[in-house]
Amino acid sequence: MAAPDHTxxxxxxxxxxxxxxxxxxxxxxASANDKYLALARTVRHYLSTRWLTALRHQxxxxxxxxAYLSAEFLLGPxxxxxxxxxxxxxxxxxxxxxxxxxxxxxxxxxxxxGLGNGGLGRLAACFIDSLATLNVPSxxxxxxxxxxxxxxxxxxxxQVEKPDHWLRLGSxxxxxxxxxxxxxxxxxxxxxxxxxxVARTWIPDWHVTAxxxxxxxxGYRNGRVNTLRLxxxxxxHEFDLAIFxxxxxxxxxxxxxxxxxxxxxxYPEDSTPQGKELRLQQQYFFVAASLRDFLETVLPDDYDLxxxxxxxxxxxxxxxxxxAVPELMRILVDERGWGWDEAWEVTQKVFxxxxxxxxxxxxxxxxxxxxxxxxxxxxxxIYRINEGFLEELRATYPGDELRVRRMSIIAExxxxxxxxxxxxxxxxxxxxxxxxxxxxxxxxxxxxDFAELWPDKFxxxxxxxxxxxxxxxANPGLSGLITEAIGxxxxxxxxxxxxxxxxxxDAEFRRRFREIKGANKHRLARVLAExxxxxxxxxxxxxxxVKRLHEYKRQSLKLLHIVSLYEGIxxxxxxxxxxxxxxxxxxxxxxxxxxxxxxxxxxxxxVGATINIDPALQGRLKVVFPANYNVGxxxxxxxxxxxxxQISLAGKEASGTGNMKFAxxxxxxxxxxxxxxxxxxxxxxxxxxxxxxxxxxxxAELQAAGYDPxxxxxxxxxxxxxxxxxxxxxxxxxxxxxxVASIFSSxxxxxxxxxxxxxxxxxxxxxxxxxxxxxxxxxxRSAVLNVARSGFFSSDRSIQDYLDRIWGAKPVHQAD
Ligand code: CJB
Numbered sequence: 120m121a122a123p124d125h126t127x128x129x130x131x132x133x134x135x136x137x138x139x140x141x142x143x144x145x146x147x148x149a150s151a152n153d154k155y156l157a158l159a160r161t162v163r164h165y166l167s168t169r170w171l172t173a174l175r176h177q178x179x180x181x182x183x184x185x186a187y188l189s190a191e192f193l194l195g196p197x198x199x200x201x202x203x204x205x206x207x208x209x210x211x212x213x214x215x216x217x218x219x220x221x222x223x224x225x226x227x228x229x230x231x232x233g234l235g236n237g238g239l240g241r242l243a244a245c246f247i248d249s250l251a252t253l254n255v256p257s258x259x260x261x262x263x264x265x266x267x268x269x270x271x272x273x274x275x276x277x278q279v280e281k282p283d284h285w286l287r288l289g290s291x292x293x294x295x296x297x298x299x300x301x302x303x304x305x306x307x308x309x310x311x312x313x314x315x316x317v318a319r320t321w322i323p324d325w326h327v328t329a330x331x332x333x334x335x336x337x338g339y340r341n342g343r344v345n346t347l348r349l350x351x352x353x354x355x356h357e358f359d360l361a362i363f364x365x366x367x368x369x370x371x372x373x374x375x376x377x378x379x380x381x382x383x384x385x386y387p388e389d390s391t392p393q394g395k396e397l398r399l400q401q402q403y404f405f406v407a408a409s410l411r412d413f414l415e416t417v418l419p420d421d422y423d424l425x426x427x428x429x430x431x432x433x434x435x436x437x438x439x440x441x442x443a444v445p446e447l448m449r450i451l452v453d454e455r456g457w458g459w460d461e462a463w464e465v466t467q468k469v470f471x472x473x474x475x476x477x478x479x480x481x482x483x484x485x486x487x488x489x490x491x492x493x494x495x496x497x498x499x500x501i502y503r504i505n506e507g508f509l510e511e512l513r514a515t516y517p518g519d520e521l522r523v524r525r526m527s528i529i530a531e532x533x534x535x536x537x538x539x540x541x542x543x544x545x546x547x548x549x550x551x552x553x554x555x556x557x558x559x560x561x562x563x564x565x566x567x568d569f570a571e572l573w574p575d576k577f578x579x580x581x582x583x584x585x586x587x588x589x590x591x592x593a594n595p596g597l598s599g600l601i602t603e604a605i606g607x608x609x610x611x612x613x614x615x616x617x618x619x620x621x622x623x624x625d626a627e628f629r630r631r632f633r634e635i636k637g638a639n640k641h642r643l644a645r646v647l648a649e650x651x652x653x654x655x656x657x658x659x660x661x662x663x664x665v666k667r668l669h670e671y672k673r674q675s676l677k678l679l680h681i682v683s684l685y686e687g688i689x690x691x692x693x694x695x696x697x698x699x700x701x702x703x704x705x706x707x708x709x710x711x712x713x714x715x716x717x718x719x720x721x722x723x724x725x726v727g728a729t730i731n732i733d734p735a736l737q738g739r740l741k742v743v744f745p746a747n748y749n750v751g752x753x754x755x756x757x758x759x760x761x762x763x764x765q766i767s768l769a770g771k772e773a774s775g776t777g778n779m780k781f782a783x784x785x786x787x788x789x790x791x792x793x794x795x796x797x798x799x800x801x802x803x804x805x806x807x808x809x810x811x812x813x814x815x816x817x818x819a820e821l822q823a824a825g826y827d828p829x830x831x832x833x834x835x836x837x838x839x840x841x842x843x844x845x846x847x848x849x850x851x852x853x854x855x856x857x858x859v860a861s862i863f864s865s866x867x868x869x870x871x872x873x874x875x876x877x878x879x880x881x882x883x884x885x886x887x888x889x890x891x892x893x894x895x896x897x898x899x900r901s902a903v904l905n906v907a908r909s910g911f912f913s914s915d916r917s918i919q920d921y922l923d924r925i926w927g928a929k930p931v932h933q934a935d
Contacts, residue, residue, distance in 0.1 A: 122168040130207065131214045133161040146218065152288050154220055155198070155228040158211065159291035162201045166335045170344035176933050177256060177417060181430060183928040185250065185257040185921075186413060188406060188443060189243040189436035191385070192261050192347060193235025193268075194334075195750025197292045198226060199592050200248075204337035230285045231751055232292075233267030234349070236389040236708075237667040238776050239475050241750065242553075243436055245585040245776075245914040251338035251345040252587070252611060253918055254930040258417070260409035262401060263293070263332045263349035266384040271708050271747040276724030280387070280711050293332040293349070299416065300330045300353065303407045305400065309496045317459045318452050321496040327378040328353040329408035339587050339611055343933065350408045352381035388710050389667045390476055392438075392483045399442075399485055399493055406443040410450065424451065425461070428468035432926045435472045435547065438483040438539035444470060444546040445500040453496070459503070471925050472547035473580075474540065475773050477560055478671065483539040484530060490537055501537055505529055508545050515572065526568045544569045544576070549925045553582045554774035554795040560815065578924050581798060582774040583914035586613050589780045594758035596635035597784065597906070604628070613913035616906060623903040626896070633899050636759070636785065643759040650752070651745040655702045656738065660892055663756060663781070664764035665706035665748055668716040671771040674707060675866060676874040677764055678723055680885055681742060682850075683841040685730055688739075690840070695739060699889045702741045703727075704756060706748025715865060718858035720744070725850040725858075753777075758784045761902075762888060765790035766881065768872040770815035772796075779912035785902040787891075789884055791877070795912070802908045807901040809891075811884035812877040821876060828870035831878065838878045842867065 123129040137157035138146050144153050177184070202208045215222045235241060243259065250257040269280035304323035312318040334347040354375035363371035381404050386393055413431065414424070422430070435441055444466060451462035476482065491498040505528040512523045524531075528541045544550050544566055552558030558579030562570040570577045591598045591610055601609060605618035622628040640657050647653040655661075664677050681703055687693030705723055709716035727742030745752065763781030765772075765788050772794035782788060782799050789809040790796040800808040813821065832839055846863045848855040866874060892898050910916075922928055 120168060122165050125165075125206065125210060127210055127214045127217070130161065130210050131218065133164050134158060134214060134218070137161055146220075151224050151228045155225040156289055156291045158215075158222075158225055159198055159201070162198070162205060162207060162211070163291065163335065165205045165207060166201065166337055166344050169337075169342050170335050170346070172342075172933060173256075173344050174346070176931070178419070180256075180931065181419070182256045182931045183429060183926070184417070184431050185255060185926050185928050186409065186431060186433045187243060187246060187250070187257060187259045187436060188409060188433055188440035189240070189259065189261050190402060190405065190439035191235030191240030191436075192232075192243045192247070192259060192349070193237070193240030193750060194232045194244050195241075195588065195754070196226070196229050196231045198229050200588055201292075201335075201337060203587060203592055204339050206340050228288070230288065231749060232285055232290075233283055233749060234261065234264050234385060236268055236385070236387060238774070239389075239437060242582055242776055242914075245583065245588075246918060247336045247345065247347055248339075248585040248587060249583070249914040249918040251336045251343050252341060252585075253915060253922075254338065254341060254343050254932050255918065255922065255928055256931055257345055257928075258413070259336065259345075259347035260405065260412075261347070261349050262382050262385075262405045263351040264382055264385040265351070268385055268708065268749075269387055269711065273720075273724060273744075273746050276728065277721050278709055278717050282384075293334050295330060295332045295351075297330050297353075299412075300328045301408050301411045301415075302326050302355075303329050303404050305403070305493055307495065309499060312453075315456075318456060319496060319499065321449070321453065325378075326355055327381060327404065328355055329404060331408070331412065348409070348412065350382065350405050352379050352383075352404060354378035387708070390478055390481045390669060390671075391710060391713065392481060393712075394483075394485065394489075396489055396493065399489065402439050403442050403446070403494060403497075406440045407446055410443060410446055414450065424455065425465060427465050431469055432928065433470050434921070434926070435470055435543055437473065437475045438543055441472070441483075441539045441543045441546075442494070442497060444542055445494075445497040445504070448500045448504070449496055452500075463504070463507070467546055468548055470543070470547045471549040471551070472540075472543035473551050473553065474543075474561055474566070475553055477557065477565060477771055477773055479565070482565075484536040485539065487529070487535040487537060498537075501528060501542060504542070504545065512572075522568060526572075540566070541569075548576070549578055550576055551578045551580045551925065552773065553580065554798060555579055555581060556770075556792075556797045556815070557773040557794060560770060580917055580920045580924065581795060581911075582776050582779070583912050583917035584776050584779050584783070585914045586610060586783070588754070589757065590783055593754035594635075594639065594784050596638055597632070597758065600628075600631055600635060601906075609910070611915065613910035613915065616910040617908070619903060619907035623900045623907065629896060629899040629903060632785065632903055633895065636761070636902070639759040643755050646752070646755045647743065647745055651743075653743045653745060655704075655741060655743055656700065659700040659702045659741065660761045661704065661759050662701050662762040662764065663704045663706075663760040663786070664766075665704070665753065665756060666775075666777055668707040668709040668713070668719060670715060671872045672767045673872055673874050673877075674705065674719050674723065675862060676766055676877065676881060677703070677705075678719070678726060679838070679841050679874065679878060680881060681730070681740070682726060682845055683837055683882060684740060685726075685733075685736070686840050686844045687837070689733075689735055695735075695737065698739055699892055700739045702743065704760075705742070705744040706752065706756065707744075708748065715861065718861050721858040722845070722850070722862055726845075729850045753780070757781055757786070760784070760786040761892070761898075762786060763788045763790075765793070765796050766812070766877075767791060767793045768874075768877070769793040769813055769818050771872065779909065782905045782909040783912060785906045787888075787898070787901055787905060789881075789888055798911070799909065802911055803905045804908070807904050809884045809888055811880040813873070813880075818873060818876075821873065826870070826873060826876065828867055828873070828875040831875040832867050835879055837882065838875060
């Protein structure tokens with residue numbers, strides 16, 4: 120079937136058809152949600168034909184496919200992206216205008232699928248966008264959480280979490296396929312198989328059904344539509360009728376609730392894995408369903424699995440899907456009757472592992488006890504993999520038992536457990552970090568033993584972000600200006616932004632650039648007023664720090680800067696006129712169990728509440744913290760920003776991707792030499808970047824020498840004044856306990872991420888920012904150069920690097 124024509128008439132016909140027959144209402148009686156759903160389904164019609172073609176080709180051509188296994192896909196709003204990809208923006212706008220429908224109202228009805236926590240989940244969403252745009256045959260596999268990342272609210276400045284029931288008004292972008300459900304098993308025991316010394320029979324004691332929900336992933340105007348398949352858990356039995364009839368209604372549905380809890384809610388942890396049984400259930404659930412789906416549905420029945428490496432790479436997005444390794448071994452050895460060695464040979468060629476962290480505490484481990492109870496056969500397989508691995512190690516490093524113990528997949532202390540990063544590194548044919556510095560530190564520190572053993576296994580792929588969503592859609596003003604100057608090729612070839620470089624010296628171009636930034640600030644002001652009841656000035660410098668709340672990211676250092684400015688003004692140290700009018704914008708969710716992160720939020724809100732009403736400041740400083748920062752708000756905020764805060768302690772942020780989005784939208788970065796900041800600075804040039812703080816080796820050295828934050832507190836009077844003001848209860852109505860005491864003592868006594876050591880350098884860098892900002896022309900020149908030189912940070916480039924360095928797959932340009 121052909122797609123509807125790209126005309127206003129055809130579009131209108133489809134839309135009205137959906138209103139009448141999809142929603143069962145007349146247009147003049149239709150609610151905003153009816154119209155939104157009808158519009159979404161209308162766009163879907165345009166995608167369906169291409170999607171079916173892609174699926175047909177998947178079976179027919181059997182081209183090498185990339186399966187991106189990820190526990191998170193933080194998709195963000197879908198409507199605008201689908202309209203863009205299908206080139207229907209103008210047609211839809213005209214059609215709806217003629218029908219008297221307000222498209223902006225429909226956009227505001229959309230609830231974004233927040234199926235991820237932060238950077239890792241959003242990266243997965245950018246990657247599937249780029250895979251489709253680059254015409255790479257690929258499937259994203261993940262979990263269809265019924266509740267995504269919690270909705271953050273503030274009550275008295277404190278974070279209160281509310282469930283995110285994103286499905287409550289219907290979900291027009293997904294297509295369930297209950298008929299293709301697969302069974303996933305858990306628990307039980309294993310038994311020997313007669314005549315085999317490797318295979319065992321797994322006799323599980325409970326099962327759930329995994330129901331696939333398909334999402335279309337359109338490439339940018341290239342006719343390709345890939346698939347994202349998210350799994351939902353369904354109980355095998357609705358309820359126990361006998362127990363129900365006996366009147367115990369809760370007990371009758373107990374088993375069902377238990378099974379369906381698996382895909383109920385996203386774990387709201389970021390960089391701090393929770394060793395919870397349910398989380399391991401989630402991981403195995405989606406991985407087992409995805410492997411089975413690929414092996415039994417995507418591959419032809421007679422496919423020789425010895426040739427699997429020609430056909431697939433399973434990319435493991437962090438350790439969350441690593442249980443796929445023993446699962447594939449189980450399938451090959453137990454179900455298909457293969458010998459151990461041949462199964463292991465194939466397994467080692469189909470998985471590649473991306474590590475996203477440097478924090479040792481963020482590397483997932485599962486206790487042997489739990490793993491053995493939930494997945495007894497997988498634990499046996501992991502033991503056997505480890506046996507072979509340790510044998511190899513002892514042969515390579517005779518007598519070096521310490522090294523063997525360090526590298527073992529099984530840790531003995533503090534309890535016997537499985538180190539998932541080690542399993543991934545042993546099984547994966549490639550291991551990559553997500554920025555140059557991160558990959559270096561993985562190689563030289565975190566996974567150093569492994570890199571010594573297998574130097575060729577380690578590589579880097581610097582992260583990237585999709586220019587479709589984060590420039591073209593988020594910043595229509597700037598997109599228009601760029602396209603006018605260099606054409607629209609940049610949307611799929613972001614290096615073309617280099618063509619803007621000469622225009623940094625063109626005063627008229629800079630004027631227009633500033634005008635757009637100003638308009639974006641006003642747009643943000645409107646959105647914050649409507650969404651959050653917050654008021655910001657449309658013309659102050661916009662200084663943004665948006666990212667998950669984590670100590671290593673150092674929101675507390677930002678807070679100290681603000682408090683120091685306030686202290687300076689109110690004490691007379693800083694003349695008011697000398698302070699650049701600034702709006703500080705925070706956006707951050709704290710993991711619900713992360714007490715110190717929540718206290719930091721509380722303090723930021725308290726400081727903001729005091730500063731925002733202090734007449735002495737005459738509105739020069741403003742601190743806003745809109746609750747529930749999400750992809751939709753990011754798209755409005757980032758294009759409005761002047762200054763991007765990327766101030767983690769060097770050696771702690773794997774990459775960062777917000778930093779890239781800001782630079783691409785013409786914000787200047789104030790940042791440490793950490794993660795992808797390093798590459799941003801190299802590309803945009805030192806003079807267009809505010810670098811400060813210790814380098815990673817300096818931080819490591821200070822730590823080793825015995826870091827004492829008290830010394831910094833005592834020796835820097837401005838730092839002391841800021842901390843003392845905080846501790847005095849000046850922002851908390853005199854209250855000196857609670858969050859105030861906790862943050863004060865954590866900073867002055869331990870300061871794990873050395874905020875105090877970097878305070879002076881940070882304040883100095885902020886002064887350089889103020890000086891630079893005072894010269895609007897020079898600032899705009901730097902901002903334009905940031906845009907022109909950040910093309911490297913396209914996720915299209917990341918995907919090309921994955922293709923070249925890891926996957927060995929190729930784009931397939933499909934004819935119909
Ligand atoms: N990251 O978002 C997460 N969650 C984790 O559990 C571990 C890491 C982030 O991944 C991003 C994408 O690679 C990185 O840019 C970021 O530095 C890292 O913290």
